Every structure is written in C-alpha cells, then in structure tokens.
Amino acid sequence: MTETRPLQVQSLKSACSECSVLELCLPIGLSGDEVQRLDKLIVQRFKVKKGAALYRTGDPLRSLYAVRIGSFKTSMVSVDGREQVTGFQIPGEMLGLDAISADIHACSAFALEDSEVCPIHFAQLEKLSQSLPSLQHNLNRLLSREIVRDQTMLMLMGNMNSDERLAAFLLNLSQRLNIRGYSSKDFVLKMRREEIGSYLGLRLETICRGIAHLRDLNLVVIAGRNVKIQDMAGLKQLVAGCNRPAML
Incomplete structure (x- = not known):
C-alpha cells in the first residue's frame, strides 16, 4: 500500500x-x-x-x-x-x-x-x-x-469489450497529451496497470492480456509504462468496433 x-x-x-x-x-x-x-x-x-x-x-x-x-x-x-x-x-x-x-x-x-x-x-x-x-x-x-x-x-463499460476499452483509454490519453504539446504516439503511463483496470472495470490479468493482444495486432507496444502507438488509424478502428465479429 x-x-x-x-x-x-x-x-x-x-x-x-x-x-x-x-x-x-x-x-x-x-x-x-x-x-x-x-x-x-x-x-x-x-x-x-x-x-x-x-x-x-x-x-x-x-x-x-x-x-x-x-x-x-x-x-x-x-x-x-x-x-x-x-x-x-x-x-x-x-x-x-x-x-x-x-x-x-x-x-x-x-x-x-x-x-x-x-x-x-x-x-x-x-x-x-x-x-x-x-x-x-x-x-x-x-x-x-x-x-x-x-x-x-x-x-x-456497456458497449465495448475489454480490448476496445483498453484501446479507447490509450487513445483518449494520447489525444489529451497531444493537445498539451506532447507526442500522441510515445508517452509514459503514470498510473499502474491495476489502476487502469479499476477505471475500465477490468481485472489485472485482462489488462495484461489486452496489452499483449494490442501488441500482436501491431497497434500498440507497451514496455513497462512506456507506450508506443504503432498504428493510430488501426487503434481508432478497434475503438469504433470495426474489428468486432458480426452478430449472427
């Protein structure tokens, strides 16, 4: 504590x-x-x-x-x-x-x-x-x-799956930092993964899996607290639900 x-x-x-x-x-x-x-x-x-x-x-x-x-x-x-x-x-x-x-x-x-x-x-x-x-x-x-x-x-919380929530969080933080004159693609997280999970309503292990999934999709790489957005357009598409499977 x-x-x-x-x-x-x-x-x-x-x-x-x-x-x-x-x-x-x-x-x-x-x-x-x-x-x-x-x-x-x-x-x-x-x-x-x-x-x-x-x-x-x-x-x-x-x-x-x-x-x-x-x-x-x-x-x-x-x-x-x-x-x-x-x-x-x-x-x-x-x-x-x-x-x-x-x-x-x-x-x-x-x-x-x-x-x-x-x-x-x-x-x-x-x-x-x-x-x-x-x-x-x-x-x-x-x-x-x-x-x-x-x-x-x-x-x-109601409409997005776990990966979309994490992507939306990173995209929102990216935009806010960019308005302040900082890089929108390379930045440092000041909060812990547990705190991000609490904010997004996700368990720590889900956050860790989401980070790995975003990396596998070549969208974002997170090493420690260092964030590098590799594909901003792809991240926005994920948040918009473009990669979500169609409902049958």
Missing part, C-alpha cells in the same frame, strides 16, 4: 497569465483584466508529493484545484473496501468538481507523481463568476465536461 505523505505548501505565486496550461484551464477565453481578477483568488499553489492525497472522500469543499504540473487519480472505496478509480487528471484539468452538489468531496484525489496544483477558493469563485459571465460560462463548461465524461464511461 502506498504511504500517504503530506502536501507541501509553499508561498509560490504563479500568475494565470504566465501559466503554460492557460489555454486549457479555467481562464480560457478570458480577457487580460478578467484573468487578473481570477488570479487574485489563487493565493498560493500547492506541491503534492507522489502518493499524497490532495483531498479525501468526506472532506468539505473549500477549493477547486487546477492541475499545473504532474497528474492525479480520483477514486472511491466500494462497499467491500476495494478502490474504484473514477478518473485520471493531467495539466490543465480541474479537480474537486465532485464536491459542488453536496459541499463535500465524493471521492479522493491522489498524486500519481510529484505534482503541483493551483487552488481556487470556491465561494470566492462563485462570487466572482456572478460579475464575469465568461467565467461562469467556463465553470459551466467544466461541469458539462464531467457529465460527458461520465456518459462516455457508461457507454464504454
């Missing part, structure tokens, strides 16, 4: 206007003056060590957290005590939206590597968004994205 280490809080100010993921985060599309007003809500950014919890299930809602550096997983504990991974977040994505409806966090967020987040006090954010329609629009867009993600997961 991973030892949980505390957050490292440092008085390090990082202006939104100078952030490398500005165009992917909450300030997207805001004017310079509006970005400065939002920037005043971020008093200091947090460094979160690998394995540490940013927040836990049941914690009260205080802030939303924009991932600036690194990556996170969100998870819940099932009734039988097992961890259920609900998502993976990378730079430019927001953590903490799960707590808005009930004012407490429905899941926990753990750093998959040494990471850094920008906390945005939620009550102050709500107040500011009342005078900045563009900011309110961006917040609504983030909430909508969460709904779409949940719907996509339901479709994935």
Whole structure:
C-alpha cells in the first residue's frame, strides 16, 4: 500500500497569465483584466508529493484545484473496501468538481507523481463568476465536461469489450497529451496497470492480456509504462468496433 505523505505548501505565486496550461484551464477565453481578477483568488499553489492525497472522500469543499504540473487519480472505496478509480487528471484539468452538489468531496484525489496544483477558493469563485459571465460560462463548461465524461464511461463499460476499452483509454490519453504539446504516439503511463483496470472495470490479468493482444495486432507496444502507438488509424478502428465479429 502506498504511504500517504503530506502536501507541501509553499508561498509560490504563479500568475494565470504566465501559466503554460492557460489555454486549457479555467481562464480560457478570458480577457487580460478578467484573468487578473481570477488570479487574485489563487493565493498560493500547492506541491503534492507522489502518493499524497490532495483531498479525501468526506472532506468539505473549500477549493477547486487546477492541475499545473504532474497528474492525479480520483477514486472511491466500494462497499467491500476495494478502490474504484473514477478518473485520471493531467495539466490543465480541474479537480474537486465532485464536491459542488453536496459541499463535500465524493471521492479522493491522489498524486500519481510529484505534482503541483493551483487552488481556487470556491465561494470566492462563485462570487466572482456572478460579475464575469465568461467565467461562469467556463465553470459551466467544466461541469458539462464531467457529465460527458461520465456518459462516455457508461457507454464504454456497456458497449465495448475489454480490448476496445483498453484501446479507447490509450487513445483518449494520447489525444489529451497531444493537445498539451506532447507526442500522441510515445508517452509514459503514470498510473499502474491495476489502476487502469479499476477505471475500465477490468481485472489485472485482462489488462495484461489486452496489452499483449494490442501488441500482436501491431497497434500498440507497451514496455513497462512506456507506450508506443504503432498504428493510430488501426487503434481508432478497434475503438469504433470495426474489428468486432458480426452478430449472427
């Protein structure tokens, strides 16, 4: 079991206007003056060590957290005590939206590597968004994205076989990394195979068989945590179900 280490809080100010993921985060599309007003809500950014919890299930809602550096997983504990991974977040994505409806966090967020987040006090954010329609629009867009993600997961779990689920996961991660300026074909998985399996609703051995099958199809090679997509078009065809046997 991973030892949980505390957050490292440092008085390090990082202006939104100078952030490398500005165009992917909450300030997207805001004017310079509006970005400065939002920037005043971020008093200091947090460094979160690998394995540490940013927040836990049941914690009260205080802030939303924009991932600036690194990556996170969100998870819940099932009734039988097992961890259920609900998502993976990378730079430019927001953590903490799960707590808005009930004012407490429905899941926990753990750093998959040494990471850094920008906390945005939620009550102050709500107040500011009342005078900045563009900011309110961006917040609504983030909430909508969460709904779409949940719907996509339901479709994935209900309509795709295990190989298609794994292919869809790799393709989604590839696309998100590419938007951030990274290679879409060569990247490193920050999460363990068990965590991928939990997210996709698959057992570890099924994930391992799926990795071998994608390799045999000359679509993807995964060595350790290093991923090399060899046939992007073929991977998309697999996700679309083009290689699925016809029903009789």
